[in-house]
Amino acid sequence: MPHSLQVKVLDERLGGEFPLPAYATTGSAGLDLRAMLAAPLELAAGAVELIPTGLAIHIADPGLAAMILPRSGLGHQHGIVLGNLVGLIDSDYQGQLMVSCWNRSAEPFRIEIGERIAQLVLVPVVHAELELVSAFDQSARGEGGFGHSGRH
Ligand SMILES: O=c1ccn([C@H]2C[C@H](O)[C@@H](COP(=O)(O)OP(=O)(O)OP(=O)(O)O)O2)c(=O)[nH]1
Numbered sequence: 272m273p274h275s276l277q278v279k280v281l282d283e284r285l286g287g288e289f290p291l292p293a294y295a296t297t298g299s300a301g302l303d304l305r306a307m308l309a310a311p312l313e314l315a316a317g318a319v320e321l322i323p324t325g326l327a328i329h330i331a332d333p334g335l336a337a338m339i340l341p342r343s344g345l346g347h348q349h350g351i352v353l354g355n356l357v358g359l360i361d362s363d364y365q366g367q368l369m370v371s372c373w374n375r376s377a378e379p380f381r382i383e384i385g386e387r388i389a390q391l392v393l394v395p396v397v398h399a400e401l402e403l404v405s406a407f408d409q410s411a412r413g414e415g416g417f418g419h420s421g422r423h
Pocket residue numbers: 339355357358359360361362364367368369370371
């Protein structure tokens with residue numbers, strides 16, 4: 272069951288020259304975000320740039336957030352990932368969605384105007400109420416972590 276999401280189009284090329292974000296298939300988890308650039312951008316090897324998407328969303332519900340994630344093809348084949356690894360969009364954020372594009376490859380990459388550069392996923396959020404304690408009930412793992420359970 273889709274959840275309604277308020278969206279403001281900040282770049283008039285979206286919905287005209289370039290389609291508005293849409294789920295590619297009924298099972299798609301993400302909405303692709305486009306690079307709404309004034310001109311194509313040559314991203315040098317190792318460079319990072321903040322790219323406007325031409326869209327703002329207001330999630331409004333504190334029980335939800337959105338995540339900006341890389342597109343697998345761009346990330347794996349061209350090394351185009353996110354400078355912040357994952358973008359987290361707060362439910363009260365109303366500004367333009369921005370994508371930090373990082374070329375982690377050894378080759379320059381040209382981002383075209385309107386190219387789909389990342390994807391937006393709506394996710395549930397549970398707010399914690401901090402309960403201060405001096406000791407935890409014993410668990411099977413205890414304090415063991417960081418490879419404690421072995422490799423195989
Ligand atoms: O890839 C991203 C990450 C964040 N944002 C926007 C939405 C988010 O709600 C806001 C703040 O992000 P975050 O809390 O991750 O950054 P911060 O460095 O903690 O900034 P702030 O002090 O504004 O919370 O920036 C984006 O547009 N794209």
